[in-house]
Amino acid sequence: MFNPSPQTQLKLAPPLAASSMIPELVQRLPQDRAAQLQAIAQDTQSSDRPRARLLLASDLLAQQQPDAALALLEGLERDYSLLASYILYRRAQAYEMKGDRTQAQSTWEELLNRHSREPIVVEALYALGQQNPQYWNRAVEEFPAYPRTVDIALAQLKQNPNQLPLLLLVARHGLHKSEYPEILSRLILQYRDQLAPEDWEAIAFGYWERQAYAEAGEAYLKAPSTARNAYRAARGLQLGDKNEAARNAYRRFVSEFPDASETPQGLIHLATLSESQYAIGYLDTVIKKFPNKAAEALLEKARVLEGLANYQSAHQARTSILSQYSNSETAAQMRWGVARKRAESNDIAGAWEWARQVTTENPDSDLAPEAAFWVGKWAQKLGRQADADAAFEYVLSRYPETYYAWRSAVFLGWNVGDFNSVRKINPNIDRLPLRPALPVGSETLRELFLIGQDAEAWALWQVEFENPMQPSVAEQFTDGLMRLGVGDHIDALFMVDSLKWRDDPEEKSQVEILRQQPAFWHALYPFPYLEPILNWSGERQLNPLLVVALIRQESRFMPQIKSVVGATGLMQIMPETGEWVAERINLKSYQLEKPEDNIKMGTWYLDFTHSEYNNNSLLAVASYNAGPGNVSRWVERMGLRDPDDFVEKIPFPETKGYVKSVFGNYWNYLRLYDPQIGEKLAQVSGGRSPKAAGMNGSHPSKN
Known part of the structure; x- marks a missing residue:
């Protein structure tokens, strides 16, 4: 598989020259693009002619018009060698649709003989295997991750459910199948003693992805001994309300992996499950050894101390958060909590000051957009309109994707609709954006995606996506794009949105590169239907x-x-x-x-x-x-x-x-x-500082 460098991976430029009509036509409905595709397909001088012929043929097959599709596919592989195997695949489909079994079989065999190393041959193996089971066995052996192979495995399991290798194949590659939970249960019930640690890891990952956390936790206990697996074992049991087992699992985890990146969070979770005297010890370990989690541990320690009626020590712990870990998310939460309480007691100047501190000390906090917006709202109440406008502009500049950016645009007088007028707004909607080039993947995968052969692209991606348990940033974004193409919008949006959870500095940098590009946001806010x-x-x-x-x-x-x-x-x-x-x-x-x-x-x-x-x-x-x-x-x-x-x-x-x-x-x-x-x-100027936005500490009640 083609794997460029991280910097190359994340440049999501349009995949074709601006003169090409194909990217724009791919975004249209088949009936709306037919005439233009036909014109390009007949233009012998157009470099887009092969793409137009294959795309139009695929549309015609979807419309049950195999003869018209065959005419377009005739000899196309000579001009479109990159997708020659897929042209044969479409031709075989057309013959199947016509009911010409002889020509269909001949074409399947041609596909198999000429392109035996390409995953698409599984479609030929599947079709030929209807008469000769050996073809199905070859698919299972050579291309286990290909979706049609999973179908083969499930069909064979219906005939004989007691086949451990096939059950494991589905466990590893059939997460998208409705039968998946049943397959995992059968593996554990019938073959518990025969499963290797790597098998348990695959089962655990499947349960985790399906949000069956208790089952995932129990399976991760038997997976290979890594920090990630040990942490997930404990966390899964905790999320599954198996607190005693979770407590024991956390203890084993922090003992075996005292310095892992997951360890401080594990200690904090362990503290919440432990008696007070033990909890304080776990939290003190975090405070001493893991400064990036010390503020969160201090806050939890304050809660424990309050439960012991040690209010003075609890107050000292909270004070330490603001003095020693002022830039932490925990400090932001504390500041914002104080700001809201001041506002509720009508101390608007005090609320403004505490909210301002969130914007200056914690600009990367999830709470910063909300705090910055209310800095503007409260400045308005205090008669400081210029400061209010500066705060609203800051929200639009620094946090343009947030709900509070919309609220700020409203207060700046933009024609974006307020709560009482938004239904009347008639926006000038631009049509769907062009697809970007994929960050990773083979040349074949990129071409399939470019011309909208989404089902085939997704199937090939299942083979090329070799590390779904711990994908790179580029792989995870590519997976999101693949899922969007086949209509799996729930998982697609999760894959794209959850990139923000990356903790590694290099990965966070890559995510930030992605977030600066329109393609990222169009993937997160697609417009189907x-x-x-x-x-x-x-x-x-x-x-x-x-x-x-x-x-x-x-x-x-x-x-x-x-x-x-x-x-x-x-x-x-x-x-x-x-x-x-x-x-x-x-x-x-x-x-x-x-x-x-x-x-x-x-x-x-x-x-x-x-x-x-x-x-x-x-x-x-x-x-x-x-x-x-x-x-x-x-x-x-x-x-x-x-x-x-x-x-x-x-x-x-x-x-x-x-x-x-x-x-x-x-x-x-x-x-x-x-x-x-x-x-x-x-x-609006990007990345304005809080100081430039009028949040530099000059108290509104004194100016």
Whole structure:
């Protein structure tokens, strides 16, 4: 596999010259690109002709038109040698679709003979293996990670479930399969004593990825003895509420790996599971040996001391956090907590001062965007409009992707819609961005991705992605792009977003390089189902970016998803709500899992919630999550004089987070897909310091 240097990996330039039409056509629906692809396919002078022929042939096959596809594929491998094996694959598919089994078999055999070392031959082995099982055995032996091989393994296990090698193959490579949990259970129940440590590691990783943490913890106990495995064993047991086993596992971990990068966090977790006298000892070890976690340990120690009624020592521990570890995330949490308490007691000047300290001492904290925004809000209340504007500009400059950047843009007078006007905004939506070049992968993988052969690209990536347990930054981002291509949006967004958790300085630097590029943000805020969203948003007179923001939060764009209470589809509509909506819009037949129907009904309901609250999108969105009864009670109790304060006081943590997430999503879609807002944001100077933004410590009550 091609593995360039980290710096090369992270330059996500467009993959083709600007004159090429292919990247733009790949983003369109098949029916919308057919005419232009046909024109390019007939242009003998165009360098894009081979790509256009293969892409158009693939579209025709998806439309059940094998004869037209075969005409385009005829002799194409001579002009498109890079994807010659995939051209044969498409040709075999076309013959299968026609029912010409003789030609299909001949083409499968040609694919196998000419390209025996390419993973795509598994498709030939699978087809030929329907008559001769030896072909299936060859696929299992030579290409175990290829998705079709996993299908073969599952089919063979149905015939004979007692095949340990096949069970292990699925355990390692079948995480995406619905049968996966059953396979892991069968391995443990039937073959516990025959499993090697590496087998247990694969099982543990699978459980961890499936968020079955107790099972993962128990499996990691038997995995190879590494710091990461030992830590995950203890953490998994703790997350699975097996506290006694977790405590013992943490003790073994810190004893065996006293200096590992995971050790300080393990000691802190162990302290939370231990009696006070032991907890203090564990925390003191962290404070002494691991300065990067000392502040967190001091805070936990303060809590333990308070439980022992040793309030003076607890106070000293908290004071030490601010004096010795002023730049820590823990210090930021403490400062922000004090700021909010000062604001609640109407000490606005004091709240401003403590929030200002977060922006100056902890600018990289997760709390810094919120604190900086409230520095502006509280400066306004203190009559310092210039300082307020400087604070809002700082938020837009330093934290442009946050919910608080949107709130800051509102207060600076940008035309981005406020809570009570956002539904009326009609953004100038630019169409979908071009695909970037993949950071890593073979030339074949990159070409498949470029021309939108996403299922085939994803299948090849399963073979090339050799280190899924501990991927590099570039590999993890590539995996996210691959998952987006095949519609696995939940895992795709997780893979991209979780890059921010990297702790290694070199990896953090690579993530920062990625975050400076539009391709990263377009991957994190994709726009599937663009046409039905635009169509039904227009029909309901809703801002389409508010709709896509809500869909991203509700379902991560997974049309078949169901919640534990039965909410279904893209906009997570409850069946009884669907029936109620269908009656009102005279919809006789519908399927909540069907994107078109779900968006049609969900936008009607979102319009309804807006009408219930005089087009106030804050209340409409909150009602979509918590129900109209709760929202009405909150308004009656708290009022809406300050919507920002209302959001912070929403008593349901889920709904409070939901509101911020939806409007944060909205802002990101606005800045990414509305060129005017994107350009305006780009004009704000990047990375302004808190001092330059009027947060240099001059107390507002004294100036």
